[in-house]
Amino acid sequence: MFARRIAVVGTGYVGLTTGACLASLGHRVVCADVDVAKVHRLRAGHVSILEPGLSELVNEGLAAGRLEFVVGAAQAVVDAEVVFLCVPTPMGAGGAADLAAVESVIAEVRTVLPVGCVVVNKSTVPVGTAARVSALLKRKDVPVVSNPEFLREGTAVRDFLNPDRIVVGCDTQDAAERVAALYARLGAPTVLTDAASAELVKYAANCFLAMKLSYVNAIAELCERLGADVADVTEGMGYDRRIGQSFLQPGPGWGGSCLPKDTHALVQVAGAVGFDFPLLTATIDTNTRQRERVVSKIRHAAGGRLRGKRIGLLGLAFKAGTDDLRDSPALAVAELLLAEGAELTGYDPGVRGEVPGVRVVDDAYAAVKGADVVALLTEWPEFRCLDWSRVAELVDSPLVVDTRNHLDPDALQRCGLTWWGVGRGPANPLQVLAAVV
Structure with a gap:
């Protein structure tokens, strides 16, 4: 070379x-x-x-x-x-x-x-x-x-x-x-x-991944309504070589520096040549709805209202392994929680400095102290290794909303905490409340 x-x-x-x-x-x-x-x-x-x-x-x-x-x-x-x-x-x-x-x-x-x-x-x-x-x-x-x-x-x-x-x-x-x-x-x-095809490859790839994520989040909601387990459903899907295991994890919505801008840009590119792209616009709408659905879960876990409730946020970056807050779904959820009057304390291993509306602290235990609900929003591996018995002693209410299905529900239950994931567990959020009353 x-x-x-x-x-x-x-x-x-x-x-x-x-x-x-x-x-x-x-x-x-x-x-x-x-x-x-x-x-x-x-x-x-x-x-x-x-x-x-x-x-x-x-x-x-x-x-x-x-x-x-x-x-x-x-x-x-x-x-x-x-x-x-x-x-x-x-x-x-x-x-x-x-x-x-x-x-x-x-x-x-x-x-x-x-x-x-x-x-x-x-x-x-x-x-x-x-x-x-x-x-x-x-x-x-x-x-x-x-x-x-x-x-x-x-x-x-x-x-x-x-x-x-x-x-x-x-x-x-x-x-x-x-x-x-x-x-x-x-x-x-x-x-x-040619140049045009190469330019379209990037948008086509990223928008396909966004569609895959929106699809699995929709399947997760359907699992909750039908009493199915999204982890088993996606495992069964992922063994199909035509589908694969990647980008089949439900969450609080997709974000970051690429997928949001690339999906919107391709909609604009398509519109400029008179092409309607309803599949892609539905992908974007589904992502917006997913963030609202996560807030609904947290609201129900907090007893039906968020005003004055203390929510401990685990994770602020758009995904683990980075300090990037651009278009982070965690921050989008936080913004919706703030709009309903919640008080937010957050911790992220990669994030330092100020985050509007969130009191950022330097360890996970400080984030959950006195919380009415703990919400895991970013899938950092270290959150699996927390001393959940200690968490149970620090929180005001033993409810953990795991928007990434990242934690071990049995481990949390043994510590006296109630775990609520996405696409798993009871379809009716009131069942969660009843379990801890």
């Missing part, structure tokens, strides 16, 4: 992981960011992102001289053979992706890009963005390639270095092959296609 000179613009989850991992594969990588203080921290090897293995890779790259950090995209691209755009594309007006950061970078680097270098869209962008970037560049000598990322927060390094597939899209075969060659050492299946 030939080592290439690579510029990565943006040092968030995607950009920093991309830069550090490409450096670990032997490439020379310059990462750029507009945040001067952040660049100085990264130069010193200080990684603030909670991502297993990332700090180690950054420091290895720095020590080997294969990774460096600079302020500003223009400085990073001056001698680059490949330029990765890894800037934010947040949800904009009406749900469409906001490409302002992408356009800003193109305006900054357009005239300083080396002849024949390749610009790569790594950020999740709508179909047609590669063509749009090419038009903004006004550089026929600089091809634009779509190379979507499929990284999961909490396992981003592992996902990058052990990918299910590499997708590279460009209307110029040579440019697509040059980008694909960067990953040659990984030995992953590679899909070479």
Whole structure:
């Protein structure tokens, strides 16, 4: 494999992981960011992102001289053979992706890009963005390639270095092959296609996962109404190789930095070409309803009203293994609880600092002390290992609403606590109340 000179613009989850991992594969990588203080921290090897293995890779790259950090995209691209755009594309007006950061970078680097270098869209962008970037560049000598990322927060390094597939899209075969060659050492299946298809792959994949999660949450509700056990139902489903075990766990709804914005963006993309997508809009509506259903469970567990009730929240991040609060279903539930007058105390192993409306404490026992209901909202492994006998002594009411089906119901029951999950147990919440009266 030939080592290439690579510029990565943006040092968030995607950009920093991309830069550090490409450096670990032997490439020379310059990462750029507009945040001067952040660049100085990264130069010193200080990684603030909670991502297993990332700090180690950054420091290895720095020590080997294969990774460096600079302020500003223009400085990073001056001698680059490949330029990765890894800037934010947040949800904009009406749900469409906001490409302002992408356009800003193109305006900054357009005239300083080396002849024949390749610009790569790594950020999740709508179909047609590669063509749009090419038009903004006004550089026929600089091809634009779509190379979507499929990284999961909490396992981003592992996902990058052990990918299910590499997708590279460009209307110029040579440019697509040059980008694909960067990953040659990984030995992953590679899909070479046109730019529009590559852009759609990312949205199609994420929206399918969102639909799968909304579907299993709907099945969980049906299980409660029919007296079935969703754990057994999904186990039976998951052994079917056409379905698989992943993304079959019910919860408080899906969230994070990708699924919410990508589902809304694809609805917008479809609408722009006159395509009605009721399956996807139902997926989004089901997710909203799931959060409301979780609040209903907590409300019933609290005796039918939330005003003045103390709720102990275990978990605030959108999933375990990360400190990311963006579009966290835990915070969406918290917001609904606050609207009904609940008093919230929360703990999350990865979250420090202030969370609006929630008194954040530094251990789980402080979060549950005096609680009328304990609500587990994020599936951190350490919550399984809590001293639940101690929890039973600290709470004012022995009710635990486990929105992830993460805990052992029998273990909690032996400690004198009543466990209530999702898609399991009694269909009528009053049965839960009766059990503890």
